Amino acid sequence: MKITGDQQLIKKMNKGIVLDTIRQMQPLSRADISAAIGLNKATVSSLVAELIDSQLVTEIGPGESSGGRKPTLLLFNKQAGYAVGVDIRVHDLLVVIVDLEGHIIREQSTPLADYTTESVTNQIKSTISKICVDLPATPYGVIGIGIGVPGLVDETQQVVSAPNLGWNNFDLAGHLQQELALPIYIDNEANAGAIGEKLYGAGLHTSDLVYLSIGVGIGSGIVVGGQLYRGTSNFSGEVGHMTIAENGPLCRCGNHGCWETLASEKALLDQAAAIWGEQVSTIEEVLAKVEEGNSQAVTLLNEIGTQLGIGLANLVNILNPEMIVIGNRLSLAGKQLEQAMLHSIKNRSLSYHRKKTQVEFAKLGIRSTALGAASMPITAFLADSDVSVQAEA
Incomplete structure (x- = not known):
């Protein structure tokens, strides 16, 4: 039977819900997921199998029995890949590499003396290249880069104005994309900081x-x-x-x-x-x-x-x-x-x-923006629940 587009979309949405439930409530069993989100156990088991195949979810052994066979517990595989977060500040550049749950793996702060677009762009490229050297292997490697900019960023990710850097109408993502060849996400640094504290910090x-x-x-x-x-x-x-x-x-x-x-x-x-x-x-x-x-x-x-x-x-x-x-x-x-x-x-x-x-x-102290920026590629990556293993770090 031909699978319609609507059925494919529903399946993708359900897989995303299952993955998000595991992330939020782990460790838990397939039965726990079914009870939490209202999908039948057969559907949940099928979606979990696909998530295990894509190495986003792992089985960690049996949980406590409620009368029958002990259920197998599931965990989100936070080590399936890495994301890069960049905070462009007036005096320095903070770059972090995090796992898929936002835990910092590496970080590096680099002074900024020249605020021209060319100089800062080159510094971002250089710092990311250095900090990504010899990362432990993962199924997906580095999945993307998020950047917080101290200025106005429009809905197309164009930096409209960054007065303290002297920037106007600069396509930062476009300039970086040519060399880094990864998905790049740009936002105002305070927005990124808000998301950082909401996901990982005080909020x-x-x-x-x-x-x-x-x-x-x-x-x-x-x-x-x-x-x-x-x-x-x-x-x-x-x-x-x-x-x-x-x-x-x-x-x-x-x-x-x-x-x-x-x-x-x-x-x-x-x-x-x-x-x-x-x-x-x-x-x-x-x-x-x-x-x-x-x-x-x-x-x-x-x-x-x-x-x-x-x-x-x-x-x-x-x-x-x-x-x-x-x-x-x-x-x-x-x-x-x-x-x-x-x-x-x-x-x-x-x-x-x-x-x-x-x-x-x-x-999160002075890391709020960098961590919030790193969350942008993570959110986009996990929203695409049809991801498949493609690369190693």
């Missing part, structure tokens, strides 16, 4: 969260119902340009008093340099002064925490999210910022709105 058990990437600027990734909210042009999340102080500092966007001029890593370092009359290059330098008991450093961090809290109170009032996660470089000062930040949120947000909103610092 693992939440459906609605706002991830704040606070470095030179402030961007956000907004997750609603487990999915990224992208806005009508794919450009949602530019919360760093909320006006916090009408007559505040001039922002690079041309406005005055934007949130990122008062509560970003750059704001902290600029104010630190003004206080001490010398260039301050990293948050770590300010934190070292706190450890030494420098009262000016403590006061400065309290002020940044207060300004951070003002913007957060606005987000609490407007979005009423389940969770807000603060990531990127400023999260390194979380312990020193927290008290003033929470005090500011409490004083400025509506009590009913903030009652159920958790505010956390990124569980």
Whole structure:
């Protein structure tokens, strides 16, 4: 009998559901899967057999009996392949290689001194080539590359604007594809960070969260119902340009008093340099002064925490999210910022709105974006449940 397109599509969808159920609930038996998703046992057994043949699922031995023969338990094979995640930051490039469950296998950070598209593209190619050398063999090898970019990325994955890099209308994926010959996925770094924390970090058990990437600027990734909210042009999340102080500092966007001029890593370092009359290059330098008991450093961090809290109170009032996660470089000062930040949120947000909103610092630290970027090729790969063994790493 000829199999219709509709039947093929249903089978593919069901296989994806079975695979996702194993990933989420492992270890479990075929009977457990049938009970969980409502497919009959014969259909589940057939789909599981195909997943075992494709080496995405493995059998690990018998489980506990409920009265009859002991069931065979199944696991998702996280070692079936690797994904690469890239976080393009203003001062450096972070590249990670992860297994199919997002566990870091290798990582490398490389300084960036030249931000031209050619230089950064070459650095990405070089770093990926180096970090992928002599990886342990897997059925599928490296399945793809995800990249987080500090700027606006449209629905075609074109980098429309990355002001801190000086980029405009750049086809990053196209330039990399020619040499790397792998599927490439591009997104805004805050969106990637939001997905990283949702899948692997602080937001693992939440459906609605706002991830704040606070470095030179402030961007956000907004997750609603487990999915990224992208806005009508794919450009949602530019919360760093909320006006916090009408007559505040001039922002690079041309406005005055934007949130990122008062509560970003750059704001902290600029104010630190003004206080001490010398260039301050990293948050770590300010934190070292706190450890030494420098009262000016403590006061400065309290002020940044207060300004951070003002913007957060606005987000609490407007979005009423389940969770807000603060990531990127400023999260390194979380312990020193927290008290003033929470005090500011409490004083400025509506009590009913903030009652159920958790505010956390990124569980993944400065790796949120890289891990979220790596998840993009993993999601695409696993969505194609008809994959077959093709290569070795």
